Amino acid sequence: MGDWKTVTVPVLSSDSKNIFQYTSEKKISPPNMNSQVLRLPLPSSKSMHSFFSAFCTEENIEQSISYLNRELTTLGFPSIYAESKGKELNLISIINCMNELLVLQHKNLRAQEEVEMQHLKLGSDMDHLQNCYAKLKEQLELSKREIVGLQERDRQLQSKNRNLHQLLKNEKDEVQKLQNIISSRATQYNHDMKRKEREYNKLKERLHQLVMNKKDKKIAMEVLNYVGRADGKRGAWRTDKTEARNEEQMYKVLLNDYEQRQKQLLLENAELKKVLQQMKKEIISLLPPQKQKPKERSEDGPVLSDLEEDIGELNKENMWELSCETVREQLTNSIRKQWRMLKNHVEKLDNQVSRVHSGTLNDKDVISREDHELETEKLELEIQQCKEMIKTQQQLLQQQLMSPCDDDTTLLLQDCYLLEERERLQEEWRLFQEQKKNFEKERRSFTEAAIRLGLERKAFEEDRGAWLKQQFLSMSTDYKQSENVTTPSAFIGTSDQDNRVVNSMSQQKKPHCMLSGPISAESCQTSQYISHNSFNAALKKPAGDSKPNQWEESDKEETE
């Protein structure tokens, strides 16, 4: 930066003092001349004049020129002399040099500005960093102090803790000591008490003797008359027998009590066992089928089957007879195992549910839950219905059994009912058979009638034909005989057709007749089927497709 020299701007006067000042300064630091010159505020023209005249006066023109030339050449500028030796100045070169110098000065000014800017920036940065540093230092100090404080507190607490432990130990020791003191004092007191009691007993004995010896007439009971015993019996002598009886009585009382208690306990036990077994069954039913885990299955499979066998055995035999240890243990162990499996299962389900809740709620899952709810509702409804049905059935059953009679009569009654039903059924069967026979008869009669009818018809047709022939012959004797050939055939054809029609008609008639006849549904159906078959047979249509149509048609016919 260079040494700053605060050069006071002289009062605007053109004193020679100033000149001396400046010239002296010039001597002291010639290299700084330029900067000095730059930094000084632009003086007024007067002062400038004075200033500039300070360097170069009329006396030292030559010297100053030569000095300038030297400086410029050292700076790299061309010489301002026209020739190297001459004293004539090259104006152009002077102007160029001046221009160059101006340009240089501008550049320098700019550079200086930049440098100053940077300088300012760096200064502010440094200030900032200094502040930060100061703050951090403070913080560090604070935390150091805190640590020290905390350490101190920790030390204090630890010492306190140790003290308390010590106190506790002391207290415990004291308690132990006191207890020992108490026990020793207690034994001492007991001993003293015993001693005093013995003395007291001796006194009592003495007193008792004295009292008894006194033969006090007063110790007596005056009673008007003796009262009978409460239970009316007479007093008995005390003998060994009575003693034995007393013992017996006492033991009876005790045994009674124990027996009662044992009965109660047995009942309780049986109930609890029943409950346990029920629970076990329910747990087994709750558990999912052991398909997915073949490993578990292999483990528990044989065990389960064994247990189930045992369960079966237990159920078969009387439970209160099997109160031996092994059976009890088996039961409890199996229940524990089942319970554990159920617990695992429930936990798995819980996890699944929680996963569903926490994870992405797929629509599928939502729907499945809704479905599940719907299903549960449906199932509940079903259950209700079933329950109601069961209730009504129970009521009916109760009503049936309401009649107060003993088992035999109920059995008889039941048998009676069964017999009744059987007889009823037999009757119906008989009826049915009769009807069947009737139907057969009718059918046969109808067929016969139909056949007869057919025959008669045939006969009638033949007669008719014969009669017509006769007529025609009689009428057409004068007609030509050429047509006779065809007509019989035509007639035969028609008669044949008629016959076929008649047959079909007769066949058709059958189902209709059958329809009007039957009573019971079964026979109706069978006859229908029979008629269907006969109908098909009569029509003889081999095509498979047409058959269903026929069925439908016949159905339609029947429905009509």
Next chain:
Amino acid sequence: MDFSELFKLSGLLGRFSPDGKCLASCVQYRLIIRDVNTLQILQLYTCLDQIQYIEWSSDSLFILCAMYKRGIVQVWSLEQPDWHCKIDEGSAGLVASCWSPDGRHILNTTEFHLRITVWSLCTKSVSYIKYPKACQQGIAFTKDGRYMAVAERRDCKDFVSLFVCSNWQLLRHFDTETQDLFGIEWAPNGCVLAVWDTCLEYKILLYSLDGRLLSTYQAYEWSLGIKSIAWSPSSQFLAIGSYDEKVRILNHVTWKKITEFEHPATVTNTKTIVYKEVEKSPSVETERFSFPPTRALASSVFSTQSKYDISQVPVSFQYIKPVADRANPKMGIGMLAFSPDNCFLATKNDNIPNAVWIWDIQKLKLFVVLEQLCAIQSFQWDPRQPRLAVCTGNSKVYLWSPAGCVSVQVPTEGDFQIVSLCWHPSGDSMALLSKDNFCVFFMATAKDGTKWQVRFS
């Protein structure tokens, strides 16, 4: 609901007969027998001295009056008023007297507990039991009256003798492992005898009828021990109240503790109902004043009505710490009683003298606490149903049943401080006893046949 008038009484001697027909009361040396329903005097007997103790015989035909100072026991008959019987112990003195279960023998304990004399009213025989123990409950009869247990002490050791009451034969005689036996009590089924030690040692022993030791229970050492015990009516449970303010329940199968009930000064369980007695100032209408004042008015002016409020849990009770240097301190569980249906247990912690604690035995939890204004004097269960009557030394009797709680003011003219009460065997009425008077409280069905309902007053 009806109250009888006040009758004179002395010595808190008011007893109903076991058959429930008569009520016996004593005034100084007179014994008055009244009919229970009408309270008319049926009989009046005069004894030789101030009566200290009366007891009905089990068949309600006789009543004994004991006069300890003179050492005389007089027995009166209800069937034959002319019949008389006097038992004079003379210089032997008399400390206690009681009937045998058959109602024909009287057991007198002589002074200094020298012996127990068994006087028979049927025969001329007299039996003696030597070395009886000088303790509170030294004689215990089984409920069916067949056996009697007597606590004895010989050579500084405790023994128990079992006698057959029908012929007074000794059945069993065994020693007990107690330091200083304090009491014995039979279980209601008559098969187990509970024997417990002095309060310096917490120990209770259970003996079978044939003298075998079934079990010993000791909760802790050194501190003051058992204060009171109670058997449940079914003999299933044995409740032991101790000086540490806890009740421990033993079960009859294993004789081990199944639970302990604490009686803290603050109740915090939200399922507990706390009934607090509060005073309600009576409203006296000035126009109704008449001279002389009617009894109802007098009672309403001179005594404050009270009712029960349900306090919100947590509730703190007044806790009293007794002075440490006195013997038999007022702390611990002093009163224990099971309800007749075995569902409830009523206890009183002497440290909290104003409260009655009612425990539900089915759930083994605290059910109700009754907080009174004065200290509890006594409580008793109705012999037929779970209804508890409490008296606190004022002229009110408090009744609790699972349906609710009610405070009943006895309409009296003067002071009537109920100190004790006694139920009629049928549970329809009870006698309320104070130092000088007694009255009978009828709770029987009203005239229109409706059963008396418990109402909040």
